[in-house]
Amino acid sequence: MTKSAEGFARIAREVFAPIYPVIAGQALAWSGIQEGFALDIGSGPGHLAVALAERSGLTVIALDADPAMARIARETAETSSVIPVTGDVHCMPIRDNTVSLIVSRGSxxxxxxxxxxxxxxxxILQPGGVAFVGGSFGTPKLRKAIFTEMRRRNPNWDSDVARRSGRATPDLLRRELLESGVAHSRIREEEEGMWVEIKKGAISPRAR
Structure with a gap:
């Protein structure tokens, strides 16, 4: 197991843990989806995947490009409803039209x-499926608490956040969504963070 994977898992467990149940609850409420397959992209140690599984009837795939993270996720996931998988978001090992709900926080x-x-x-979204990918901290209160603790642990935290955020501004994301050809999408901008929402409409009979 790599040091970077261990360090990321420790921060997720010690600092970010409170946001995962909140984000899982938001995604389930916004989507209205409770059954089928869900996917957590860039799942890391698997806390968000577990939170989704515990609050729904979904079977959750925890996808991460780092095999070390998949091993940690197996330890995190005490429920058989979470399936850790090693894979890349740019070419996911998942069939077309199979996933009801996708959530990705931070990746x-x-x-x-x-x-x-x-x-x-x-x-990979099913017709009627929805994805939420972004960088929310759950609630403004949780965002404040996490920033306070991360500033204590990392003096460069604010500049690190600013650098990451600059890589994915709402305007840039809108251009990239247009370039992608995705049919139905929008940006949800909130005080606690930002989500890209992608929905998949019904497949026409002619396209089947």
Missing amino acids: IYFWEDRPKAFSEIER
Whole structure:
């Protein structure tokens, strides 16, 4: 297991843990989806995937490009409803039209080709499915608490956040969504963070 994976898992467990149940609840409420397959892209140690599984009847795929993270996620996921998988968002090992709900918190800033990733997300969504990918901290109160603790642990925290946020501004994301060819999308901008929302409409009989 790599040091970076261990360090990320420790921060997720010690600092970010309170946001995962909140984000899972928001995604489930916004989408109205409770059954089928869900996907957590860039799942890391698997806390958000577990929160989704515990609050719904969904089977959740925890997808991360780092095999070390998949191993940590297996330890995190005490429920059989979470399936850790190693894979890349740009070419996901998932069939077309199979996933009802996709959630990804934080990984969007590190995707090398976001238009391609957005297209992949639309490909695997079921008709009527929805994806929320972004960088929310759950609530303004949780955002404040996390920033306070991360500033204590990392003097460069604010500049690190600013640098990451600059890689995925709402205007840039809108251009990349247009480039991707995704049919239905929008940006949800809130005090606690930002989400890209992608929906998949019904497939016409002619396209089947």
